[in-house]
Amino acid sequence: MAAPALRVKGACRTYEAAAGPALDHVDMVLDRGEVLAVLGPSGSGKSTLLRAIAGLEPLDSGSIEFENPDERLAVVFQNAALFPWLSVRENVAIGGRYRRNRDRYSRQHVEELLSILGLVEHADSYPDELSGGQAQRAAVGRALAIRPDILLLDEPFSALDPALRTILQSWLRDLIDRLQLTAVIVTHDVDEAIALGDRIGFFAGPKGFTRQWTTTHGSPARKDILAHYASRDSEAVSV
């Protein structure tokens, strides 16, 4: 069997001045071509896990192993965080200005992405002229422009209003299928996890995952997930 795209082993992280650890021996596996939705309540430490995978947060112990030693990651944050001094096109293309991405980046790919993302007519606009949904799509484009092996999404639509969120979720799912992306999406929204994940891992707290559902053959019972959300079995499982 092929090695997983990403394997997290025994990840531990305690913040200074915190009462307990944010991550306490968390394990996780992500296969190539799958989308794992990390579902959990606010403050459960799921964003810490994502930041650790992204290299933004050091681990106290444990390891994060990638299938490809020269693995490229890209992160979409809750906030689009576009550079206000660059046009939409320049924002999407920003990764190309970093030496590390020279081998994967091409100007033509940026144009393709702008068209896939429906941003061609806004390509020369500046971020302050975009709606929230357009800005978040541009942020997804900026991440994809470096052809990441793994796309990490941290509550990407939670700052948007609910109707728009639903539209963007199905848009992102289509995009994932079309580009065959491997992704981890962190969310506290059960419907978002169902809409986007091939697999849903319930991240209860520092100990990590307590339950998982696979959604490849139709949606898992929403009721089941909600029941688990309420009961919070504390037994850790490997995901």
Added chain:
Amino acid sequence: MTHHTTWTTQAPARSTGARARTTAAGSGIRKNLGLGTLGAATAIGLWWIFTHTAGQDNPLIQAFVPERVPAALFALLERDVLLADAWASLRRLMAGMAVAAVLGIGVGILIGSSQTLDRLSSPVVQFLRMISPLSWAPVAVALFGVGDAPVFFLVAAAAVWPIVINTALGVRSIDPYHWRVGQTLGASRFEAVRTVLIPAIRAHVMTGVRVALGIAWVVLVPAEMLGVGSGLGYEILNARDRLAYDEMLVVILTIGVLGIILDLLTRILLLDRRRR
């Protein structure tokens, strides 16, 4: 000019779209130009009335009547002094500003990047910027002798603080997500400085430079009264010594006009902040 010599920092506005801004500015500029011309004409009128009434028996004020300005201007131009002095002053201003910009942006980035450094330096910066740079004049002359060097020093000492303060503010206002975007996309430290730090602080730095330029210009003229043989400040003393008060007035007017032009130029630099 003087109304821009404030120390406070103005956060650059960036809410409206570029197009809306230019059209609104177009009609606004025309209106401002009309009112500005009216204001200038009124000031000249009041000046005329004052010099012809209150100053009738005073030979010094008599020399200041507006109608003597053209002849005095012509005399100064004819002797080739006015343009040469203006150039000498501008050259010193630019030299002092260059020193202030290099030091101010460098120190401002350091102070803005480190909270510890900010707290350490804050009392010193607050203290130093409240001292009129001209207080250092005797020290400057003692250290650097007479000539251009003490003038550069005084101009730089005046201009450096608003640049330091605004640059530090610019660094502190960088969206932390912008750093994370650079970091997660694989930017090296240098690339992050080039693509995040520099464009992010640009507007703040330009505001600092504009405020600094106003202060530097105000400080330059008295600084040129200390042992240099050219420049607009020197020419004021020279005209006084020759009792050519009408020429002195022309030099003073030149200082004001050049100040307005300098401020306009920096404003144009500020407007163009959409591009890197």
